Amino acid sequence: MKNLSVALLLPISCLLLLSGCGGGGADVGFMGYSGGYTSGTTSNYGGGTSTLPNGSNATATFPQTLPVTNTQGAPSNQVNVIIEQNPAASALGAYSTNTPFVSINLCNASTQPAVCQTIDHVLVDTGSYGLRLLASAVNTNLNLPAIQNGPLVAECTTFVSGFMWGSIHTASLQMNGELAKNVSVQLVADSSLPPAPASCTGTGTDIGNLASIGGNGILGVGPLIQDQGSYYTCSAGSCTSTNLPLSSQVSNPVAFFALDNNGVLLQFPAIPASGQPSVTGTLTFGLNTQADNSLAGFSILPSDLSTYFNATIAGQAYPQSFIDSGSVYNYITLPGLTLNANGDYAPGSYTLYSATLSSNTTTPANPNPLPVEFGVLDSSVLNFTANAAFNDVVDPGSSGSADFGMSFFYGKTIGFALVGSTLPQGTGPFYALQCTSSNCL
Amino acid sequence: MEHRLNSESKHLVLLFLAGALLLPRVVGAALGGSDQRLALEGALQPSGSSRLAALPVPSGVREQTLITPQGVSVTQWSAQGFVFALRWQGPMIPDLSAILGASFQSYNTALKARPRLGLNAPLRVQTAGLVAHTSGHMGAYSGWAYLPALVPQGLNLTTLGIEP
Numbered sequence: 295m296k297n298l299s300v301a302l303l304l305p306i307s308c309l310l311l312l313s314g315c316g317g318g319g320a321d322v323g324f325m326g327y328s329g330g331y332t333s334g335t336t337s338n339y340g341g342g343t344s345t346l347p348n349g350s351n352a353t354a355t356f357p358q359t360l361p362v363t364n365t366q367g368a369p370s371n372q373v374n375v376i377i378e379q380n381p382a383a384s385a386l387g388a389y390s391t392n393t394p395f396v397s398i399n400l401c402n403a404s405t406q407p408a409v410c411q412t413i414d415h416v417l418v419d420t421g422s423y424g425l426r427l428l429a430s431a432v433n434t435n436l437n438l439p440a441i442q443n444g445p446l447v448a449e450c451t452t453f454v455s456g457f458m459w460g461s462i463h464t465a466s467l468q469m470n471g472e473l474a475k476n477v478s479v480q481l482v483a484d485s486s487l488p489p490a491p492a493s494c495t496g497t498g499t500d501i502g503n504l505a506s507i508g509g510n511g512i513l514g515v516g517p518l519i520q521d522q523g524s525y526y527t528c529s530a531g532s533c534t535s536t537n538l539p540l541s542s543q544v545s546n547p548v549a550f551f552a553l554d555n556n557g558v559l560l561q562f563p564a565i566p567a568s569g570q571p572s573v574t575g576t577l578t579f580g581l582n583t584q585a586d587n588s589l590a591g592f593s594i595l596p597s598d599l600s601t602y603f604n605a606t607i608a609g610q611a612y613p614q615s616f617i618d619s620g621s622v623y624n625y626i627t628l629p630g631l632t633l634n635a636n637g638d639y640a641p642g643s644y645t646l647y648s649a650t651l652s653s654n655t656t657t658p659a660n661p662n663p664l665p666v667e668f669g670v671l672d673s674s675v676l677n678f679t680a681n682a683a684f685n686d687v688v689d690p691g692s693s694g695s696a697d698f699g700m701s702f703f704y705g706k707t708i709g710f711a712l713v714g715s716t717l718p719q720g721t722g723p724f725y726a727l728q729c730t731s732s733n734c735l
Numbered sequence: 736m737e738h739r740l741n742s743e744s745k746h747l748v749l750l751f752l753a754g755a756l757l758l759p760r761v762v763g764a765a766l767g768g769s770d771q772r773l774a775l776e777g778a779l780q781p782s783g784s785s786r787l788a789a790l791p792v793p794s795g796v797r798e799q800t801l802i803t804p805q806g807v808s809v810t811q812w813s814a815q816g817f818v819f820a821l822r823w824q825g826p827m828i829p830d831l832s833a834i835l836g837a838s839f840q841s842y843n844t845a846l847k848a849r850p851r852l853g854l855n856a857p858l859r860v861q862t863a864g865l866v867a868h869t870s871g872h873m874g875a876y877s878g879w880a881y882l883p884a885l886v887p888q889g890l891n892l893t894t895l896g897i898e899p
């Protein structure tokens with residue numbers, strides 16, 4: 295009888311899935327414009343203003359706007375990343391502490407001329423894959439096409455902190471000289487969708503809003519490509535679960551760039567232990583494709599196909615560790631330390647901890663276990679109103695996992711090689727680390 | 736034990752047929768509830784096949800593992816007819832309200848109460864009634880939960896891969 299119930303479940307599941315079968319998908323070829331890069335050789339990058347351009351909406355001729363000039367004084371494969379209090383989030387009483395923001399240019403390239411919009415304060419997240427924008431931040435005259443004819447496709451995107459419910463559309467994304475054409479993106483909290491079904495609301499709490507995200511959306515540029523999420527088709531006011539082909543799923547736009555499509559580098563300067571009001575770093579596209587993204591001199595950290603590696607801290611192994619710019623602090627269990635009222639570790643004084651990072655599998659073997667350090671300071675002495683950037687707040691982690699969050703990125707350049715990319719340093723996914731300051735913090 | 740499963744499966748089939756066309760959810764067991772089929776759509780796995788713990792099932796404890804169509808593996812453990820612990824792992828967070836049952840409210844209250852820590856700061860819920868943990872990032876999440884009041888005396892939760 296146990297088997298009978300399973301046997302009955304399967305055909306019904308198939309019925310529920312039928313509407314999504316064979317759906318057309320976005321073009322996922324590594325296509326795009328074939329223009330050259332004329333300004334990718336300067337090494338004097340990292341300049342620019344400390345605030346992001348405000349959102350604007352413009353009708354642009356597209357793709358004739360490419361190659362663009364250096365909009366931020368940077369090489370064309372690079373954009374500035376800003377850590378600051380986002381005024382729009384502050385107005386809602388939300389802090390955007392340690393939240394790395396970029397501006398993007400979002401386009402509907404299905405029309406000529408294309409319609410584009412600059413969207414500011416989009417979170418750069420190395421722990422996810424694909425572009426997700428609050429529907430309320432996208433101007434309606436962009437009128438982004440749905441990914442397929444028929445019922446609207448929706449996704450329930452889950453994070454530990456909660457879910458985002460939104461519709462799936464095709465868009466083109468431009469960042470400085472890079473163009474990702476016809477990539478599936480999610481419009482979060484899209485009022486044209488039916489409410490999130492119980493199977494989605496049951497995963498946690500709704501974080502598809504400005505106060506929870508801290509910005510207008512998430513740009514997932516981690517080492518994988520498709521998000522492999524929970525998709526639905528929606529009609530007649532309700533949504534049912536469906537299988538969406540990988541080629542139609544929300545995907546890391548970096549993989550869609552014409553040339554610099556094998557990974558990214560995130561670089562941030564060192565900051566003081568007391569924090570800093572704002573920080574300007576850079577997001578550089580491609581690895582070993584331009585003069586500014588060579589991995590020569592980097593320490594290589596292989597990961598498994600879930601982007602996990604092993605961290606050894608105080609003799610304890612954490613084999614599901616990862617480096618995630620979308621995590622605000624470091625989340626690492628430190629036995630013996632007490633917690634303050636914020637829930638953060640509170641040592642008596644600033645304390646440096648050591649960790650050794652290495653591959654968690656034998657293939658690929660790790661050539662060199664990598665020693666790193668991170669600081670811990672009682673956050674009750676920190677000013678979270680004046681400062682947005684902190685490198686030394688640590689919260690308890692998981693038994694098998696150290697989450698090296700945004701706190702870890704300062705004083706370093708960290709590379710994220712996309713799955714399947716083949717480089718002299720290895721085959722992705724892997725991480726690459728290099729210090730940009732003497733103390734690497 | 737098998738008799739119990741059989742009779743409950745009959746109910747399950749009827750309930751499922753009644754509800755399937757409206758809701759892709761399954762009526763069944765939840766944390767703290769009676770020892771039925773896991774309340775998620777998916778394929779039950781042979782007994783002792785948990786991909787999560789790969790640990791021997793303690794005596795007096797019944798283990799049930801299911802894999803959802805999205806590839807999330809969920810294992811629940813029950814004793815004396817009641818589910819006292821579960822553990823899950825997969826590319827996304829599953830419908831926790833279905834498998835945590837009444838305890839989902841405690842879980843979600845803890846989730847909402849914490850400050851903005853980014854997308855994937857691990858969550859630990861530590862209340863008198865429920866202890867739970869969720870961690871990971873897109874494509875590779877995992878978690879566990881147990882009800883301290885229902886854990887059999889003398890059972891070491893770490894043998895189930897749970898950190899008490």
